[in-house]
Amino acid sequence: MISGTPKQIHGQPSNKKVFRNLFKILEILEEFKNHYDKKLNFSKLATLLDLSPSECETIISLLVYFQDLFTHVFTNFKLNTQIENNQLYLYTEPTRNKIYQVLTKSHIKLINDIIYTFKNVKRGQGYSLESSRSELVKNVKLLLMEHPYLFEKGENGFIYPSKVGLELGELLLIYTKSNKEFEHLKIENYVFVVIDDE
Numbered sequence: 001m002i003s004g005t006p007k008q009i010h011g012q013p014s015n016k017k018v019f020r021n022l023f024k025i026l027e028i029l030e031e032f033k034n035h036y037d038k039k040l041n042f043s044k045l046a047t048l049l050d051l052s053p054s055e056c057e058t059i060i061s062l063l064v065y066f067q068d069l070f071t072h073v074f075t076n077f078k079l080n081t082q083i084e085n086n087q088l089y090l091y092t093e094p095t096r097n098k099i100y101q102v103l104t105k106s107h108i109k110l111i112n113d114i115i116y117t118f119k120n121v122k123r124g125q126g127y128s129l130e131s132s133r134s135e136l137v138k139n140v141k142l143l144l145m146e147h148p149y150l151f152e153k154g155e156n157g158f159i160y161p162s163k164v165g166l167e168l169g170e171l172l173l174i175y176t177k178s179n180k181e182f183e184h185l186k187i188e189n190y191v192f193v194v195i196d197d198e
Contacts, residue, residue: 042056076188078092098189098190100190102192102193105197111143112169112176113136114139114140116169118160119169128158149165150162
């Protein structure tokens with residue numbers, strides 16, 4: 001994969017042209033919204049914009065660099081601008097509000113079993129909701145209906161724990177092993193409140 005850093009990109013020829021075309025390409029990339037199964041013929045686009053191979057590489061490097069920056073550095077934050085004493089500042093603020101979810105102690109046990117099996121028995125293989133009638137798969141279906149954010153569907157049609165679901169399950173396994181009592185858990189922007197079953 002082509003990658004780049006600002007230092008590598010700085011000083012490239014035709015920077016004015018590159019940045020002008022970069023904004024055009026960013027506008028075109030917005031067309032991916034709700035059309036994520038489509039492909040953009042970048043070679044054809046580069047020809048239309050009269051970009052040289054080095055200019056193409058510079059633009060792709062910038063796109064990949066910024067994607068990495070906003071995916072890993074600013075995951076839960078957004079950049080804003082502010083003027084103080086005639087000076088322009090950039091500052092960050094959180095983008096995610098806390099999401100509160102209520103889990104019963106029965107849910108906790110189910111999540112614990114599902115994640116333990118996923119990691120140690122199935123060794124990362126997903127759950128097929130169609131071909132299996134096991135008690136565990138019934139529990140996956142139950143949790144999927146009540147807490148869908150804990151799961152995601154793979155390309156093969158199998159159900160896998162989502163990132164939040166996996167982190168929650170791993171944390172529960174630690175608490176279970178140490179016999180620690182807890183009333184709430186925090187994972188990313190989620191706060192899980194644990195209550196007794198009715």
